[in-house]
Amino acid sequence: MKGLMMHRPLLISGLLDYAAEVHDHATIVSRRVEGDIHRTDYRQMQARVAQMSFALEQLGIVLGDRVATLAWNGYRHMELYFAISNIGAICHTINPRLSAEQLIYITHHAADRILFTDLTFVPVLEKLRDQLPADMRYVIMTDAAHMPETTLDALCYEDLLDGQPTKRDWPDLDEETAAALCYTSGTTGEPKGVLYTHRSSVLHALQTGVSGFVADMGRDARILPVVPLFHVNAWGLPYLAPMMGADLVHPGPALDGESLWTLMETEGVTSAWGVPTIWQGLLGAIEKHGRKPAALRHMVVGGSAAPRSMIEAYEKVGVTVNHAWGMTEMSPIGSHGALPWQIDGAPFDERMALKSTQGRRAFGVEFKIVGDDGQRQPHDGKAKGELYVRGNNITSGYYNNEAATAKAMDAEGWFGTGDVASIRDDGYLQLHDRAKDLIKSGGEWISSIDVENIAAAHPKVAQAAVIAVPHPKWDERPLLVVVPKSDDDRPTLDELHQLMLHSLARWQLPDDIVYVAQLPMTATGKISKLTLRDQLGEYVHPDLRTGENG
Numbered sequence: 001m002k003g004l005m006m007h008r009p010l011l012i013s014g015l016l017d018y019a020a021e022v023h024d025h026a027t028i029v030s031r032r033v034e035g036d037i038h039r040t041d042y043r044q045m046q047a048r049v050a051q052m053s054f055a056l057e058q059l060g061i062v063l064g065d066r067v068a069t070l071a072w073n074g075y076r077h078m079e080l081y082f083a084i085s086n087i088g089a090i091c092h093t094i095n096p097r098l099s100a101e102q103l104i105y106i107t108h109h110a111a112d113r114i115l116f117t118d119l120t121f122v123p124v125l126e127k128l129r130d131q132l133p134a135d136m137r138y139v140i141m142t143d144a145a146h147m148p149e150t151t152l153d154a155l156c157y158e159d160l161l162d163g164q165p166t167k168r169d170w171p172d173l174d175e176e177t178a179a180a181l182c183y184t185s186g187t188t189g190e191p192k193g194v195l196y197t198h199r200s201s202v203l204h205a206l207q208t209g210v211s212g213f214v215a216d217m218g219r220d221a222r223i224l225p226v227v228p229l230f231h232v233n234a235w236g237l238p239y240l241a242p243m244m245g246a247d248l249v250h251p252g253p254a255l256d257g258e259s260l261w262t263l264m265e266t267e268g269v270t271s272a273w274g275v276p277t278i279w280q281g282l283l284g285a286i287e288k289h290g291r292k293p294a295a296l297r298h299m300v301v302g303g304s305a306a307p308r309s310m311i312e313a314y315e316k317v318g319v320t321v322n323h324a325w326g327m328t329e330m331s332p333i334g335s336h337g338a339l340p341w342q343i344d345g346a347p348f349d350e351r352m353a354l355k356s357t358q359g360r361r362a363f364g365v366e367f368k369i370v371g372d373d374g375q376r377q378p379h380d381g382k383a384k385g386e387l388y389v390r391g392n393n394i395t396s397g398y399y400n401n402e403a404a405t406a407k408a409m410d411a412e413g414w415f416g417t418g419d420v421a422s423i424r425d426d427g428y429l430q431l432h433d434r435a436k437d438l439i440k441s442g443g444e445w446i447s448s449i450d451v452e453n454i455a456a457a458h459p460k461v462a463q464a465a466v467i468a469v470p471h472p473k474w475d476e477r478p479l480l481v482v483v484p485k486s487d488d489d490r491p492t493l494d495e496l497h498q499l500m501l502h503s504l505a506r507w508q509l510p511d512d513i514v515y516v517a518q519l520p521m522t523a524t525g526k527i528s529k530l531t532l533r534d535q536l537g538e539y540v541h542p543d544l545r546t547g548e549n550g
Contacts, residue, residue: 009175010202013086020046023245030074031252051164052083063088068112073250076141085179092181093230097523175199185523193399204331204393205239211362212338217271221246226274232332257281264293275303275525292317304526308356309457325358331393335359360427365391381424388414439468460491480510
């Protein structure tokens, strides 16, 4: 027997309409590429979204068309999130840090009709124009006074809004209608497209809202999304913030520690979301100023594993860290690190040990771990295997890529993450490594993440990475790559060994150390192990240099 309840589609348009009516006092602040600070609210945003939606239709955009963006975090970019999706088109956010080859590939693969771009990226597009889709049109996200001279034959964003109606009734779309498209960074082959629906996007916002993020942010949340709008829907914040009535402070292109500290201080930011490399930079600014930004009390860290030393540094200055985990294929949040209030009085080390895990699953996300034998492993905190996930906001396959889909999904319809993990009986997830980054030495596995996190805690280390190098006796051995805080006072291998021996066995320690000025990063701000292996392709293990074989 079915119940007798109405069924209304879950649509992205409803989020902004709700915010404009119920959260009309909330504000959106943007540091613009043009150099100034712009302020608006959800009601004004709703009117401009309606105007842009009419303009898109006049440009010939219809249900299912892909409309691309190449832009920083700001109010215009956020308007496009809603204007495109609300009429049934697909908002395809492009990561500007992708290589030229990848950018060319995904605009063709997505068959983008229009590309909206910030002023920053006009020169890039001019150089690539002959290799981009011939029929793709361009819109520069600025006003007439700042329109540059360009060979793109581009339209002006603000001119498109002029004269358009500020109100409209949104189409009553099916909630399974595609809403947004985001490509993985393509570190192993061509980028793969993940196609989100209206339903998945709204459910992700609701799941995030009840899964330990909102409680720590508070009723007066004023959120700075350093996580880009071009990357996995800025972890869902463009949908979550209107729903909960939070203020947003968009940082624009200035993402260095000092610029972020100043913006947080002047705008009273209470919560900030971003990847570990960004927060390492902010720590430097905090040390320089001798304090954190006054209002900052909460931080979400994701994208890659955060070193425990960094989490502790923020907690000690009064910032509650929520160590989250997810993937592009998961919309992206899969777990959160908010601790239950019942352990608020627990010892600091105990709480930090929990915060250094990837936390517990978000509501609506299910986990399983599968061993090398293909069998499901127990959630006892000891058994390890590849992590598989399923849920309403997790992809069922890649866009126009049957081969990648077949490789990623198992027979039961679960998505394989490629992460090696264990799960405790109380739900805490511990990622041990990417499967391709584990080091097999003498038949035993070494986690590069474990070694990296300990090395990063050393006061002379700015960043650390660990990769496997060949060894004739042990098959593979770990090599430590370090960016020192000072070239005049580099950490020695022995100093780092002494620190690691508190947590690791001697056979797990790296045999050598290589110093570099910087580590290669992926388009999403993670350390690129693939590039690092290429850069150190001619490295020879010390045993082979001396003729010793162990």
